[in-house]
Amino acid sequence: MHRRTTFGAVAGLALALAAGLPAAAQDASTAEQTVDVMNTLWGKHPGFRANHAKGTVVEGSFTPSREAATYSKASLFAGPTVPVTVRFSDATGLPLIADGAKSANPHGLAVKFKLAEGGEMDVVVNALKYFPVATGEEFRDLLTAASRSKPDSPKPTPVERFIAAHPAAGTAGSTAGTPSSLARQTFNGVNAFVLVDTAGKRQAFRWRFVPVAGEDLLTPEDAEKQAPGFLMDEIRARLARTPVAYRVLAQLAQAGDATNDATKPWPDDRPTVEMGTLTLTKPVADSAEAEKALLFLPNALADGVEVSDDPLIDARVQAYAVSFSRRQP
Template sequence: MPLPTDEKRLALAREVIQAFDDLHGVFPGYRPAHAKGILAVGSFTSTAEAARLSVAPHFHAETPVFIRFSNFAGVPMAADNKPDEASPRGCAVRFQLGEHKHTDIVAHSTDSFPTRTAEEFIEFLHAVKASGPDAPHPTPIEQFLQSHPKALAFVMTPKPIPTSFGRESYFSVSAYRFIDASGAGRYGRYRILPEAGNEYLSTEEAAAKGANFLMEGLAAQLASGAVKMQLWVQLAEPGDVVDDATTQWPVERQQVLLGVISLTKLVPADDVDGRRIIFDPIPRVAGIEPSADPLLEPRADVYVMSGRRRREQAGI
């Protein structure tokens, strides 16, 4: 996936990466956010409903997949049991459609995003960085949240620690247009839900866990059997906002089961191909189109730019 040639887009991507670097520090060979993660492989089996919704190839055949679960922070030693380092957790899915051909989903464990644009997100990260324990009140982040109610709602949304990566729900905050065989399209947002159901720890239970319990737990689970995640899409109705990641749709909107992801084994941490993966929030596949969400292009640019830096630093 190439970087854009537009200098404004490149400059914006650099600003986002720099904001993360300033907040978390630079750890060569790691992502600036969601640095600590674990990669698994398996397969996706689609439903008849998925085939009716879209002509996308992975909705019409069983497809190999990779899934990377991760903690939020850009710190590779971030503790799995500390909300400020682990939450929201990430889940990125790659559908392997052929040699050098794929489409991805990038999701996290909170069903919203704090800002509508990348520029606002940079402001958000700067405000967090400037709001250390010695900062006078109102701190920069308190001021930002006061003037950005959607960001305040995101921050205040409960983010409990799950018992397992495979017992958490994940949401793609941007909408996509799913195109059927007649050429008609409907907007929807992905939801990746645990087949075994959600299960969370109390604050006391989480504090008693080890710093790597989610990573170690997934390895143990896969050693004894498949971990299954259901892929759903929540469909928009006419009049719903489809270009704003801070706006949620009503809970009663129709949801369609697209298929089941069965994870069977881990990818070794030193696997070069696994480490080289750069996930892409833009589908780039027939049958699924990006919405006009202003976060999508900057996110894609940031992933490519930071991914190339990571590869170069790691010598891969």
């Protein structure tokens, strides 16, 4: 299944989740429960996202590689170069979190491609190499366990018990570090998607955005010493001077690779295809205002790119839509 959407369509979906469903149904949904527990963990901050609340918006373009069109019939990979809107972000629902804080990891990158034929395609990636849990229900339960674990909680705490039953939840966080610049961080797609070519051949893959300048991570000690807004401020200042580029890669699944479990990274020896280059050229003048209208949905795709059987994709879509509806005036 794939979906091509515009902002108006996805915004309508998001608002319908809040206004078009009975309150009891909303309260019972996993997405609503997930956003509720995020608000419990980090507080309610009107106008901000429930998670990855702190961010900045920039603009640029995407130029496909010649090889990309052999794997997908999507217009995005056939050319020409198309404009993009990108939002960098810190983890958590805290709008004032320090960029160098350990809990600000993983940093996120969301891209909205403006397709040549009209419409948009979204990609949402972050610095983790794999996700802590495999389903939306498990993510809700992880957040709930964290919210119930206090400094004086009896051992093992709720979150310790959760991690004991879900090992990836205890290790995923260590796969992401704080970069010296957002221009020097690799961003990974933890969910699998599917490329479809002109003959109908299907190839499962995961995204990887690799900085052309190379990855450069700070030590935790050095990260903690940085100014609270050093990453968001630096990328905007950098773009005012010079473009920033990322190689956009597709890591191709091979026989036996799980496409329905984001806690399982594929081996590093899996082939990658160069799909194109993402070039960022300028910061948006009023980032705070731009952020209010932006909604990135992982299933907003072009014909030629489809969702896989990964259940987290739909879980993310539903939670993002709920969060979007709540931050509207």
